[in-house]
Amino acid sequence: xxxxxxxxxxxxxxxxxxxxxxxxxxxxxxxxxxxxxxxxxxxxxxxxxxxxxxxxxxxxxxxxxxxxxxxxxxxxxxxxxxxxxxxxxxxxxxxxxxxxxxxxxxxxxxxx
Amino acid sequence: xxxxxxxxxxxxxxxxxxxxxxxxxxxxxxxxxxxxxxxxxxxxxxxxxxxxxxxxxxxxxxxxxxxxxxxxxxxxxxxxxxxxxxxxxxxxxxxxxxxxxxxxxxxxxx
Numbered sequence: 131x132x133x134x135x136x137x138x139x140x141x142x143x144x145x146x147x148x149x150x151x152x153x154x155x156x157x158x159x160x161x162x163x164x165x166x167x168x169x170x171x172x173x174x175x176x177x178x179x180x181x182x183x184x185x186x187x188x189x190x191x192x193x194x195x196x197x198x199x200x201x202x203x204x205x206x207x208x209x210x211x212x213x214x215x216x217x218x219x220x221x222x223x224x225x226x227x228x229x230x231x232x233x234x235x236x237x238x239x240x241x242x
Numbered sequence: 243x244x245x246x247x248x249x250x251x252x253x254x255x256x257x258x259x260x261x262x263x264x265x266x267x268x269x270x271x272x273x274x275x276x277x278x279x280x281x282x283x284x285x286x287x288x289x290x291x292x293x294x295x296x297x298x299x300x301x302x303x304x305x306x307x308x309x310x311x312x313x314x315x316x317x318x319x320x321x322x323x324x325x326x327x328x329x330x331x332x333x334x335x336x337x338x339x340x341x342x343x344x345x346x347x348x349x350x351x352x
Binding site for chain 1: 250275277283284285286287290330332338339340341342343344345
């Protein structure tokens, strides 16, 4: 079984809809991250969390919110989706001591 | 601000060595990473190096770190068709955020 899972893997939604992307991990890591990947722009950090009570904005948090429901779960929400949020979204985890980061398989989101 | 730069494209003949270069700006980086992304897949951690090391070798992979010049490289010996992918350099900064480069697409020539 994969250590970091994301659901859904693919989603097509319309402008203005609310959508939630979910991430679960079995690695026991405290730190979890949400990134988006756009062609030619690499990965950009949206939000990150170092434990259940800690939420921090990344470089492109506008239009997104997150919830850390438990150590193992970190969800990303788009309150009102817009077309320029069409991208590949990755969840990642890392251990508190650093040195390793593991990525989920990604969610491909299309906003029409 | 922090920045991680890498060339966007590299073309190498099968059997030759590939060298992917990366520069970064944050001198207080704690760890530096190389990830591999194959088409349609997520990112796979290939290797990482702690900032007080200058070299790490793991089978066909060699990572060199020049902390003075803030330069990181990944050498893949005996490049094979399965090495065709996008390679991302990343640094973990003093705030424990991980900053990624835009990725280098490695193309293997027959």
